[in-house]
Amino acid sequence: RKEVEQDPGPFNVPEGATVAFNCTYSNSASQSFFWYRQDCRKEPKLLMSVYSSGNEDGRFTAQLNRASQYISLLIRDSKLSDSATYLCVVKGRSDSWGKLQFGAGTQVVVTP
Amino acid sequence: NAGVTQTPKFRVLKTGQSMTLLCAQDMNHEYMYWYRQDPGMGLRLIHYSVGEGTTAKGEVPDGYNVSRLKKQNFLLGLESAAPSQTSVYFCASSNDRNDRGREEKLFFGSGTQLSVL
Numbered sequence: 001r002k003e004v005e006q007d008p009g010p011f012n013v014p015e016g017a018t019v020a021f022n023c024t025y026s027n028s029a030s031q032s033f034f035w036y037r038q039d040c041r042k043e044p045k046l047l048m049s050v051y052s053s054g055n056e057d058g059r060f061t062a063q064l065n066r067a068s069q070y071i072s073l074l075i076r077d078s079k080l081s082d083s084a085t086y087l088c089v090v091k092g093r094s095d096s097w098g099k100l101q102f103g104a105g106t107q108v109v110v111t112p
Numbered sequence: 113n114a115g116v117t118q119t120p121k122f123r124v125l126k127t128g129q130s131m132t133l134l135c136a137q138d139m140n141h142e143y144m145y146w147y148r149q150d151p152g153m154g155l156r157l158i159h160y161s162v163g164e165g166t167t168a169k170g171e172v173p174d175g176y177n178v179s180r181l182k183k184q185n186f187l188l189g190l191e192s193a194a195p196s197q198t199s200v201y202f203c204a205s206s207n208d209r210n211d212r213g214r215e216e217k218l219f220f221g222s223g224t225q226l227s228v229l
Binding site: 002004008034036041042043044045046049087100101102103104105 | 147152153154155156157200202217218220221222223
């Protein structure tokens with residue numbers, strides 16, 4: 001079983017709609033959680049860190065559910081520019097340098 | 113600032129050839145990483161470094177070697193390339209943790225597309 005699992009999609013979303021997707025992780029000791037965005041053939045870039053209380057950044061909302069071991073990302077009022085692959089990233093203990101676990105990504109396609 | 117710079121961007125090798133990928137960062141980051149990305153899989157850590165002169169194995173280190181002689185540079189070497197090493201390679205750097213104890217983000221280079229025939 002992969003340590004971090006994501007629905008690969010694609011999630012086809014009409015412009016202006018809301019889309020949400022989850023990422024599950026297997027290590028209950030995981031401490032830090034992130035969403036990265038990756039455009040086709042480009043490098044990943046940090047979208048949001050995910051805090052225990054959940055957090056919002058503009059149209060993006062991230063939630064953490066430790067009991068069920070998943071994090072979620074919700075995108076409201078989708079824009080064409082939101083089309084990308086969203087990578088879920090999980091890290092273990094605070095001293096576990098290099099122990100980031102990446103999901104394979106969820107592809108989102110926003111259509112006009 | 114340039115951030116993280118990787119060279120080359122593309123390379124085609126024949127089986128058995130060797131090559132070195134160079135990663136350079138100008139942000140004075142302590143930590144540097146080499147990942148590979150394959151279709152349907154997440155980024156997998158090859159090797160990483162927590163400071164100048166140090167290196168450590170990641171998840172998939174076999175067939176690769178690294179060196180961090182200078183803080184700003186992290187080199188990834190393939191001594192004898194194999195078709196299984198066909199992949200996109202990303203270098204990244206970070207300072208791991210900021211002043212508030214929050215996790216620092218990774219800064220990635222633009223990637224190297226490597227094909228081994």
